[in-house]
Amino acid sequence: MVNRLQFYIDGAWVDPVVKKSTPVINPATEEAMYEVALGSKADVDKAVAAAKRAFETYSQTSREERVALLTKVVEVYKRRMKEIGAAVSDEMGAPLPMAEKLQ
Incomplete structure (x- = not known):
């Protein structure tokens, strides 16, 4: 399943902190194909925190x-x-x- 309105953070699909999206336009038809979530600073902060946690164990591999x-x-x-x-x-x-x- 394609999930375009959530982010994959810390091993799970999560809703954006701020629900905001934008259409993806097909350049051949100039029609909207679907919407994608736009990340906020809070979403970036969540992803960075998850990456830092993951690095603690990954760095030991x-x-x-x-x-x-x-x-x-x-x-x-x-x-x-x-x-x-x-x-x-x-x-x-x-x-x-x-x-x-x-x-």
């Missing part, structure tokens, strides 16, 4: 653990390449093959 985590991230990106390409194509107006391979 070994090189091998970090490589394994990054390898997993790359695998997920590869599995979702079609979705990512479609989003890039919609939002930037890039042709789908270009969005999937070059963007």
Whole structure:
């Protein structure tokens, strides 16, 4: 499920502190495709605090653990390449093959 009106902070989808959004416009049709949440200073502060907490344990991981985590991230990106390409194509107006391979 695509969640565009919340932020992923500290391992969970959360509502913005200040509910404000903006439309994402398809450059090909000039029509709004969906709304995305806009972050406030308070949302940034929450995300930074979560990142600092996560760093406390992450900074203690070994090189091998970090490589394994990054390898997993790359695998997920590869599995979702079609979705990512479609989003890039919609939002930037890039042709789908270009969005999937070059963007």
